Amino acid sequence: MRSRSRPGVAGRDADRSQAVLPQRDGRHRPHQLYIVGIGPGRLEHLTLRATEVLRSVDCVAGYSLYIDLIQALIDGKETLRSGMMKEVKRVEAAITAAMSGKTCALVSSGDPGIYAMAGLVFETCKTKNIRLRPHGPTETDRAEAPALMVEVVPGIPALCAGAALLGAPLTHDFAVVSLSDLLTPWEVIAERLEAAARADFVIVIYNPKSKKRDWQLEAACKIILAHRDPATPVGIVTAAMRPNQEVQIVPLQKLSSVEVGMQTTLFVGSRSSIRYLEFMFTPRGYSTKYEIR
């Protein structure tokens, strides 16, 4: 139950001088790993912090498509590219690079903590018994040389990028569920969908379909339709803020016949979500308490 105030993280300039320009005297220079979210795709949706970190590090690890998206920022740097489904290998390569003394950024699209690489970094470090420390100096152990200093740099997640294009579907309580049953049993996914539908959450669905997973979306629709009006608006966003972006809103009853893919995120409205022109939104309840004229 230890409290961390992390003055170095909060004090911006002090923090940056150590993080981005580590001491070059070779003594007590901490090994540094950044887990960086690059947002939905276009460089303008990266944060300034993510941009700075990517410019400063020695090497960048990631899925090849994501490295291509940020190539303009990291030209000339060492890259550790890997293919889809190679997550374990990719994370191990990034940790190995950082432990060898290079500053390394492991990149994920969207936010690195939502269905992305951050969890696997911590899981791997725990398994390997690597001593991790939050980024920045702390009050108690500034003098120690930790095994690995880690900073998760948040990015705009697909759920925010998609919601922004649709209007405001997430202004009230929502649940986020992945339909990928590669690592999670379908029974667990189905139970979560049922619970979220019954309790009237807006439901954000990641990974609705892939070449090999072609029946889960229809099964999910059946579960949700048991608790929600067939006319409920559903936002379908594919490749948000990328050149091939597609945005549409359909009634829930038509969702299972719509074309979706690996880059699609779905936003199933709650009982109070409303479609207005080309947008959908979920009221928070102001109109029942205040008069909007």
Added chain:
Amino acid sequence: MRSRSRPGVAGRDADRSQAVLPQRDGRHRPHQLYIVGIGPGRLEHLTLRATEVLRSVDCVAGYSLYIDLIQALIDGKETLRSGMMKEVKRVEAAITAAMSGKTCALVSSGDPGIYAMAGLVFETCKTKNIRLRPHGPTETDRAEAPALMVEVVPGIPALCAGAALLGAPLTHDFAVVSLSDLLTPWEVIAERLEAAARADFVIVIYNPKSKKRDWQLEAACKIILAHRDPATPVGIVTAAMRPNQEVQIVPLQKLSSVEVGMQTTLFVGSRSSIRYLEFMFTPRGYSTKYEIR
């Protein structure tokens, strides 16, 4: 069921020239409203797009604290400041400014679509019957002069900022619930907490407590404890990435006695969430499928 490919939004340069530097000939210049997320607090967590929009607009509307956080970007601009609980008035002021011909940015902390102002903008426009259009040219109605062109500019939400500081609590399915019963009946909130706890979602809790709402957190803990181990790790993040930042991890059974406030976000682990050193994370299941050595 109309599809929007929005070539103008995807084509970066074409888009920006119209968005940030609107035509100055006075004919068909669309009224423009931006709903901008400024992220958790420090300017370095704004996106480049948010920074650009804030620099380009004629006026900025928002809660005074948020306008102070971005003052360096908007010095000299007209500001429409308002206090807490004045959301309806704030949104109406921003819409009025935009409809009068000024480009206006309505700012929210975090992401503008998550428990923030975007929903109320769409709700108000629907009530007032204002014709809204997505930002950027579209194939069909480029020549028309729409009533109001709106762009939601996503920001890093508190749930990503807090998760980044804690490690990776959100790498698997999660539900997001606000404990504020000012606009939502407590029975609805309680039902959602119960459903999320039962179906083993990680639960992100916004607005756990305020001066006037002092019993809801304890009630929420009781509901969750009925379905989850008392030792489940809970991340408590207050004022993420602001000077007064506090981060701690406690077992669920101690949560109701911890000091939390208006700037606190809570992350209640699922049955598989793990604490490791000063971090918590939720495994996605790689270790059951692949060997991590």
